[in-house]
Amino acid sequence: MSEMMLVTGGARSGKSSFAEREAAKYDRVLYVATGIAFEKDTEFQARIKKHQATRPANWDTFEAFQGIASYLDQHSTQYDVMMLDCVTMLVTNLFFTLLGERELTNEIADEVEAGIQAEVSAILEAGKASQAKLIFVTNEIGLGVVPENKLTRVFRDIIGRINQQIATQAEEVYFVVSGIPKRWK
Numbered sequence: 001m002s003e004m005m006l007v008t009g010g011a012r013s014g015k016s017s018f019a020e021r022e023a024a025k026y027d028r029v030l031y032v033a034t035g036i037a038f039e040k041d042t043e044f045q046a047r048i049k050k051h052q053a054t055r056p057a058n059w060d061t062f063e064a065f066q067g068i069a070s071y072l073d074q075h076s077t078q079y080d081v082m083m084l085d086c087v088t089m090l091v092t093n094l095f096f097t098l099l100g101e102r103e104l105t106n107e108i109a110d111e112v113e114a115g116i117q118a119e120v121s122a123i124l125e126a127g128k129a130s131q132a133k134l135i136f137v138t139n140e141i142g143l144g145v146v147p148e149n150k151l152t153r154v155f156r157d158i159i160g161r162i163n164q165q166i167a168t169q170a171e172e173v174y175f176v177v178s179g180i181p182k183r184w185k
Helices: 015-023 042-054 068-078 087-099 106-129 150-169
Strands: 004-009 029-033 060-063 081-085 133-139 172-177 180-183
Touching: 004 015, 004 106, 004 150, 015 081, 015 133, 015 172, 029 068, 060 068, 068 081, 068 106, 087 106, 087 133, 087 150, 106 150, 133 150
Parallel strands: 004 133, 004 172, 029 060, 029 081, 081 133
Antiparallel strands: 172 180
8 A cells, every 4th residue: 555645735836846856755756747738828838848847857757637547557566656746737627528518507516526536536546556655736726715706616616625535545745835845744
């Protein structure tokens, strides 16, 4: 059974840098990148390239937001640590994939959340079944004002519950503020 760590914080808080330093303590690293840049999103493409440039050349990278559990099941024995960056992008991509073009009703919101929960549960199970340490990076987006529109409120609630689900199973939970990590669990 593997050890799990959750690293959370706000945007540009230093959470990814902290998680990468933790991952760098191991020899064989898998970096699971969940951010997918759309063709016309040059800002996000540049952000991804910057992240790629900071990773050590000997780290393996798997870029996806679906099929992660299956990939971990098949490849986890090759790694000492697997870092998923980030849960928020994973949930974002799954949210809009599962929602599709439908209007967000309460019933559809429940269906979308169930699909996201199932995907995250499968990733957690794959991580627990491996011998590699699993590091999750996520955003803490629930500290601000209540969003004015339903879609954003539903998303905020889902990511909050997903973060709780991961934190419950993690042995270590860190909150990073201004580049300073504080251990909470």
